[in-house]
Each structure stands twice: as structure tokens, then as C-alpha cells.
Amino acid sequence: MSPRAPEPVQVVKQRRDAALARMVEAVPYAGFLGVTFERKGDELTSRLAYDEKLIGNPILPALHGGAIGSFLEIAAIMELAWAQVWERMESGGADAEAIDRGEFPPLPKTIDFTVDYLRSGLPRDGYARARVNRMGRRYASVHVEAWQDNRSRLFAQATGHFLMAPNGA
Numbered sequence: 001m002s003p004r005a006p007e008p009v010q011v012v013k014q015r016r017d018a019a020l021a022r023m024v025e026a027v028p029y030a031g032f033l034g035v036t037f038e039r040k041g042d043e044l045t046s047r048l049a050y051d052e053k054l055i056g057n058p059i060l061p062a063l064h065g066g067a068i069g070s071f072l073e074i075a076a077i078m079e080l081a082w083a084q085v086w087e088r089m090e091s092g093g094a095d096a097e098a099i100d101r102g103e104f105p106p107l108p109k110t111i112d113f114t115v116d117y118l119r120s121g122l123p124r125d126g127y128a129r130a131r132v133n134r135m136g137r138r139y140a141s142v143h144v145e146a147w148q149d150n151r152s153r154l155f156a157q158a159t160g161h162f163l164m165a166p167n168g169a
Helices: 009-025 028-033 065-091 093-100
Strands: 035-040 043-048 055-057 109-117 126-135 139-147 154-163
Touching: 009 028, 009 035, 009 065, 009 093, 028 035, 028 065, 035 065, 043 065, 055 065, 065 093, 065 109, 065 126, 065 139, 065 154
Parallel strands: none
Antiparallel strands: 035 043, 043 126, 109 154, 126 139, 139 154
């Protein structure tokens, strides 16, 4: 039996984008806040679309700290979840087929999450990238940075620790 021919790049990209979209849909609060994700390879950039409901101080105006913290936590959790999904999709076989059917591993649970508010979030779109510092079988540590117009001018950053679901759960 000859080895299976590799799938065309566009088909692989569509499968990955569809898996990410289904994964994000599983978090209704992300939709409520207007958080979306852009995928480049295995790297995710989160986007918090500006909306009037996100304003906490209308005098400045500035984004609400709770909305910023939630945005960063969603970015961290989705980065961890995507890392697991990416690994399963790349391994092929039954794991990849399960992902294609929308069977995802359970989302990580937050142990603690510390946000540093570096400056006011302006009334415009925000972006974030999470970096997994450590991901083991039971525990993960993630750092997230958020910016608006200039990536070198962060308006918030966070560090979180998460409990990972056991394999097969």
C-alpha cells in the first residue's frame, strides 16, 4: 500500500481555520466581547474589536479594566487550547479526525491570572499575543501582551497559570 499523498496547502489551511473557528465559538463570552483570532501557522493573534459597551470611563474615554482582563485571559486560554489542537492535528490519525469532527480537548481552567494595566486602553481595537512559558500534562504558564496601534507600546500584560485537563478527558 502506497503512502497517502499530502493534502494541498489550501485544504490544510481551511481545516485549521475551521477548527479554530469552532473552538472560539465554544466560548460564548469571546463572542460577547467581540474577540476574534487570526492564525498564521501555529501562532494566534487575538483582536478585541472596539465597541461602546467596552468603555469603562466615558470621560477619558478608556476601555474597562474587566474587559481588558477578560480579553487577555481569553487570549491565554485559546493559545493553550490551540497548542493542544495543533499538536493533535499535526499528529494525524484518529486525533486529527476527532478535531475535524469538532471534538476538542477540554479548555484549561484558570488557577490564577495577574494583569498589569500599563496605560489606558483607548477607544479602538486591541490586539494580544500569548506565549506559553511552560505546558505540562497538568499545569501551564502563559504570558500575554496587549497593544493597540504600536506593538512596542503595550497597554496591558498578564501572566496566568492554568490547570490542564487530563489526557482523554
